[in-house]
Amino acid sequence: xxxxxxxxxxxxxxxxxxxxxxxxxxxxxxxxxxxxxxxxxxxxxxxxxxxxxxxxxxxxxxxxxxxxxxxxxxxxxxxxxxxxxxxxxxxxxxxxxxxxxxxxxxxxxxxxxxxxxxxxxxxxxxxxxxxxxxxxxxxxxxxxxxxxxxxxxxxxxxxxxxxxxxxxxxxxxxxxxxxxxxxxxxxxxxxxxxxxxxxxxxxxxxxxxxxxxxxxxxxxxxxxxxxxxxxxxxxxxxxxxxxxxxxxxxxxxxxxxxxxxxxxxxxxxxxxxxxxxxxxxxxxxxxxxxxxxxxxxxxxxxxxxxxxxxxxxxxxxxxxxxxxxx
Numbered sequence: 001x002x003x004x005x006x007x008x009x010x011x012x013x014x015x016x017x018x019x020x021x022x023x024x025x026x027x028x029x030x031x032x033x034x035x036x037x038x039x040x041x042x043x044x045x046x047x048x049x050x051x052x053x054x055x056x057x058x059x060x061x062x063x064x065x066x067x068x069x070x071x072x073x074x075x076x077x078x079x080x081x082x083x084x085x086x087x088x089x090x091x092x093x094x095x096x097x098x099x100x101x102x103x104x105x106x107x108x109x110x111x112x113x114x115x116x117x118x119x120x121x122x123x124x125x126x127x128x129x130x131x132x133x134x135x136x137x138x139x140x141x142x143x144x145x146x147x148x149x150x151x152x153x154x155x156x157x158x159x160x161x162x163x164x165x166x167x168x169x170x171x172x173x174x175x176x177x178x179x180x181x182x183x184x185x186x187x188x189x190x191x192x193x194x195x196x197x198x199x200x201x202x203x204x205x206x207x208x209x210x211x212x213x214x215x216x217x218x219x220x221x222x223x224x225x226x227x228x229x230x231x232x233x234x235x236x237x238x239x240x241x242x243x244x245x246x247x248x249x250x251x252x253x254x255x256x257x258x259x260x261x262x263x264x265x266x267x268x269x270x271x272x273x274x275x276x277x278x279x280x281x282x283x284x285x286x287x288x289x290x291x292x293x294x295x296x297x298x299x300x301x302x303x304x305x306x307x308x309x310x311x312x313x314x315x316x317x318x319x320x321x322x323x324x325x326x
Contacts, residue, residue, distance in 0.1 A: 005029035007080045010087035012045035032060045040195045065109035075116040085113045085128040095157040106161035118176040125241035130182040133159035137287040144291035173247035186253030186292045190227030191319035211276040218261040221289040225254040226307035236301030253292025254305045270317040
């Protein structure tokens with residue numbers, strides 16, 4: 001078993017927390033990094049971190065990924081050769097009011113990881129989070145998004161920063177010859193999820209008797225993917241680095257888009273309550289549909305999502321009721 005640690009940024013976040021646990025379960029050492037900002041309730045992030053208590057193989061550094069010197073010191077000090085970079089400023093709508101948070105976290109933060117990686121001795125693989133939002137808007141129907149599409153028309157600042165990170169990684173792979181994989185995440189949900197995501201927010205409001213706002217008047221569709229399936233893909237990608245100097249991007253999703261109203265009906269069944277729905281128009285930066293073609297990730301790692309939406313939502317609701325005691 002390897003003794004060098006895997007660095008996981010965003011370890012107090014939704015996906016980072018789950019990835020770190022999977023790596024620990026298979027005997028890896030993990031260094032988690034997170035700034036624990038207040039984009040959403042820091043208490044939820046602290047609760048995620050508490051699940052690592054007693055794990056000697058896990059260590060945590062509270063750090064800003066935009067602090068290049070600090071990140072380099074962590075990487076070099078621990079002899080890190082593999083990084084799963086998941087920390088970022090998330091959210092499309094938040095970017096409308098807080099654009100500079102995306103410049104610092106997503107652009108400057110990504111550059112910090114690139115610089116640390118290229119100076120690390122015997123560095124093996126940087127896996128980082130991109131986003132399906134880089135594809136821009138696309139009508140529902142037909143084939144899913146494929147990695148060969150141009151992705152030149154992002155419709156939100158968040159998407160633009162994620163596409164910029166891909167271009168930065170491409171240039172660094174070309175210049176400095178270390179392997180990189182960008183994962184274009186579609187909509188992820190499940191226990192320990194983010195409060196700003198639809199399933200979490202709808203659950204919170206339905207259980208508290210509040211109405212829910214349904215944007216796009218319910219006509220949107222998303223490629224909802226359960227967290228355990230996402231972790232399978234992330235770890236699988238980490239274990240299959242490209243050749244030195246190669247940068248690749250891979251979709252990671254479920255490949256079965258679900259209409260927003262269908263998702264709400266599934267959630268209502270799991271909660272045993274009907275939602276009071278308020279229909280709203282599309283918000284700036286939102287896209288109509290997301291739909292992942294995951295054939296490349298499947299060919300590389302055998303990736304195959306297994307958790308269907310009804311089952312995944314039931315698991316989420318059980319976690320939510322237990323965690324919040326409702």
